[in-house]
Amino acid sequence: MRTQDIIYNVTGQTITQRVLEGVPSSATFAVFADTDTDDATAQFSGSATVDAVSTTVDVASGPSQTDSHKLSVAATTSMVVGRKYLVEEDSLKEWVELIRIYSGDYAVTRHPLKNDYTTAATVKGTTLSAAVDATWVADSGNLSDQENPFPDWRVRWDVTMSSGANRIYYTFFDLVRAPVQSELTMADLDLRAPGLLSKIGDDYDAEQGQPLIDESWRALRAEFA
Numbered sequence: 268m269r270t271q272d273i274i275y276n277v278t279g280q281t282i283t284q285r286v287l288e289g290v291p292s293s294a295t296f297a298v299f300a301d302t303d304t305d306d307a308t309a310q311f312s313g314s315a316t317v318d319a320v321s322t323t324v325d326v327a328s329g330p331s332q333t334d335s336h337k338l339s340v341a342a343t344t345s346m347v348v349g350r351k352y353l354v355e356e357d358s359l360k361e362w363v364e365l366i367r368i369y370s371g372d373y374a375v376t377r378h379p380l381k382n383d384y385t386t387a388a389t390v391k392g393t394t395l396s397a398a399v400d401a402t403w404v405a406d407s408g409n410l411s412d413q414e415n416p417f418p419d420w421r422v423r424w425d426v427t428m429s430s431g432a433n434r435i436y437y438t439f440f441d442l443v444r445a446p447v448q449s450e451l452t453m454a455d456l457d458l459r460a461p462g463l464l465s466k467i468g469d470d471y472d473a474e475q476g477q478p479l480i481d482e483s484w485r486a487l488r489a490e491f492a
Contacts, residue, residue: 269438269439270418270438270439270440270441271283271439271440271441272440272443272447273399273404273420273440273441273442274404274442274443274444274445274446275404275405275407275409275410275442275443276404276405277404278399278401278405280399280404281316281396281397281398282296282298282396282397282399282438282440283395283396283397283438284315284394284395284397284422284424284436284438285351285393285394285395286393286394286395286426286428286434286436287393288428288434289353289393289428289429289430290321290353290391290393290428290429291317291393291395291426291428291429292317292427292428292429293314293315293317293426293427294315294317294395294425294426294427295312295313295314295315295424296312296313296314296315296395296397296422296423296424296425297309297312297422297423297425298310298311298312298397298403298420298421298422298423299420299422299423300419300420300421301417301418301419301420301439305423310400310403310409310420311399311400311403313397313398315395315396315397315424316395316396316397316398317392317395318345318350318391318392318393318394318395318396319344320344320345320346320390320391320392321389321390321391321392322340322341322342322343322344322389322390323340323341323386323387323388323389323390324338324339324341324354324356324384324385324386324388324389324390325339325340325341325386326339326373326386327339327383327384327385327386328380328383328388329380329381329382329383329384330379330380330381330382330383331383335379335380336375336376336377336378336379336380336469337373337374337375337376338354338363338365338373338374338375338376338380338390339373340372340374340390342371343368343369343371343372343373345392346365346368346374346392347365347368348365348366348367348368349364349365349366350364350365350392350394351363351364351394352365352390352392352393353390353392353393354382354384354389354390355388355389355391356382356384356385356387356389359382359384359388361381361382363376363377363378363380364377364378365377366473366474367473375473377470377471377473378470395424395426397424404442409442410442410443410444411441411442411443413441413443416492417439417492418439418441419441419442420440420441420442421437421438421439422437422438422440423435423436423437424436424437424438447488448484449481449484451480451484452475452477452480453467453475453476453477453479453480454475456480464476467479
């Protein structure tokens, strides 16, 4: 299950959920102890924020172009580096992760675009965000049991899709005093394996391979759990 770490006594944090079935128009959320059912009293709840990105491709983009990582859009407003967006045109569809954004012009995708898109294509965000309650996050009684390999808190998302269909999703999180991080960089690993930095490739070069380290660390934590 996808799990997020929320930091104890830090306000302004959000829980996120990317909707994979299409574009949501609205959503609500409710947080429960994972030992409780959805019929229990929620720890906190409210309306979720729907990603505001909704734009179009304004210059042909895709593998037939000079740079297959370049996604030309009418506007980059509200786009976020590291977030995934849905590109669609007729039956063509793919998720793209942005690693660079050039204001009002274009974005650079982590992986090459798989399809060719014309100016009829749309680019939309499908990520939902829920604000963590300031009183709840400051209550030490809500801290997760770190000896339990499963997350202590569950989020129920009630989503209305742009098509009018209703969907329910679940995500999970722990409330922790500090995130457990590897604190390694690819430069550190390059000392053990000289030349590693030069082998990262274009897909992860922008962050010097840090996403690869972070994902390996999450996989290792899952094995320990």
